[in-house]
Amino acid sequence: MDTLPDDRPAFHDGGHEHQSCVEDALARAEDLCRRRGARLTPLRRRVLELVWGSHRAVKAYDLLAALDDGAGAAKPPTVYRALEFLKEHGLVHRIDSLNAFVGCPQPGEGHSAQFLICGECGEVSEMNAASIDRAVAERAAASGFALSRIIIELHGRCPRCATPSRGI
Amino acid sequence: MDTLPDDRPAFHDGGHEHQSCVEDALARAEDLCRRRGARLTPLRRRVLELVWGSHRAVKAYDLLAALDDGAGAAKPPTVYRALEFLKEHGLVHRIDSLNAFVGCPQPGEGHSAQFLICGECGEVSEMNAASIDRAVAERAAASGFALSRIIIELHGRCPRCATPSRGI
DNA sequence: CCGCCCGGCGTTACAGTATAGCAGCACGCA
DNA sequence: TGCGTGCTGCTATACTGTAACGCCGGGCGG
Missing domain, CATH: 1.10.10.10 (Winged helix-like DNA-binding domain superfamily/Winged helix DNA-binding domain)
Structure with a gap:
């Protein structure tokens, strides 16, 4: 691999x-x-x-x-x-x-996609963390599960919203 | 950790x-x-x-x-x-x-949960793969993203549906 | 005991999300 | 010319979820 x-x-x-x-x-x-x-x-x-x-x-x-x-x-x-x-x-x-x-x-490539969703500003950013996909595929395989689609949606705060801005 | x-x-x-x-x-x-x-x-x-x-x-x-x-x-x-x-x-x-x-x-515990969803029989199984959570948390942290909720839903076929049954 | 509050439940009404199925139209092609 | 195919538009309807109000019963202080 x-x-x-x-x-x-x-x-x-x-x-x-x-x-x-x-x-x-x-x-x-x-x-x-x-x-x-x-x-x-x-x-x-x-x-x-x-x-x-x-x-x-x-x-x-x-x-x-x-x-x-x-x-x-x-x-x-x-x-x-x-x-x-x-x-x-x-x-x-x-x-x-x-x-x-x-x-x-990055359309067109069979990429893995994990979405980081900021609950404050609403911005959605797409990651392409192959390490996460590997961890998921490994665990699914260990369970005998034939994986066809991986949905990963992460909610939280983006770096800008998580960091208190100067001024507050 | x-x-x-x-x-x-x-x-x-x-x-x-x-x-x-x-x-x-x-x-x-x-x-x-x-x-x-x-x-x-x-x-x-x-x-x-x-x-x-x-x-x-x-x-x-x-x-x-x-x-x-x-x-x-x-x-x-x-x-x-x-x-x-x-x-x-x-x-x-x-x-x-x-x-x-x-x-x-396993209600009541603040567990991580990843769902394995069989598209054939519809069965949903909950995994608790700390290794996946760790990989996700690590990548989110590396991006400066303050994670609050992790949604992982894996579609595919469960072991029983993925394995051709005797008789076919 | 009485009155009050509060949580749970019921109801109406509506908002938001999505699809089925059919018709018309433009285009390429035999 | 005639036909098929793919795109768009329409009506209608199904599916998913919530707001807002009111009733009721049970606990609790007076």
Whole structure:
């Protein structure tokens, strides 16, 4: 068994240039879909863009409301279908403990994913800790359990929210 | 850091004497509530018994239907309140990825819990692998993340379902 | 004993999450 | 041209969960 190094989860400071996060994510998505022959339609692209509107997990019905361009309100299946497509291609993840969705910063790779969810600011950060996956796979195998999907969602406070800010 | 041993998850064979699982669980619950001064009312006891009706995760609305004794149908808040009480006392766990509830075999201890969920037979088994918790806590700490709750839900096939039975 | 409080339960009503199933439309292709 | 396929839109409905109010019974101080 090779020992992959663990990735570092990236939390973002309040002042980071978020527009570039969005643009990069969309560019990665365009690229991945082109390579796979999948169709990143305007609707799907828009939903992905909305999911990337923040580093927090976004609820489907909030997307629905955001899609509503003033005229006809979008209907649930519209957004759920777009999310389904994005999930299938690893462009977004669903956070089960929040019933919400978050953009995947490294789409396309069969990566392990553990989510760090800040209960204060709501930011969700994806880790890729191979060491955790190994520990899990090892224990599952020891029980004779044939593992197919690993859900790890960690709630707590992100570094910025956990550290009392100067001034308090 | 002391190195706790990992527990073994217990899967049950089809023919096990389930009635004793239920009775044991209820006895543990009675005992725990007595020690804590918490009130295991008839309703709460009945909900716990229903949750323990199988080793699968049970949906709130299925409990609701099961509570319906023919006369007046039970209403959602009834069962959700009972589940809330049982969760608070660690007598049941909620499986977020299933929107369902499962009885806890070791209530009362601040244990780590990882759930092995069989997609075939539906059985849910709780592991208590301290090694996994340690790996998770370590990585969270390395990221400066203040961990408060660890959700680990593993989907796959239980040993019985993963092993092709004689006869096929 | 009486009155009060409080926890548990019941009810109504509603909010939030998700899917089934069918119709129309655009596009590529035989 | 005609057809199939994939995307989108719609209606309708199912499923999951909570807010808010009121009743009731039991404990407890007066």
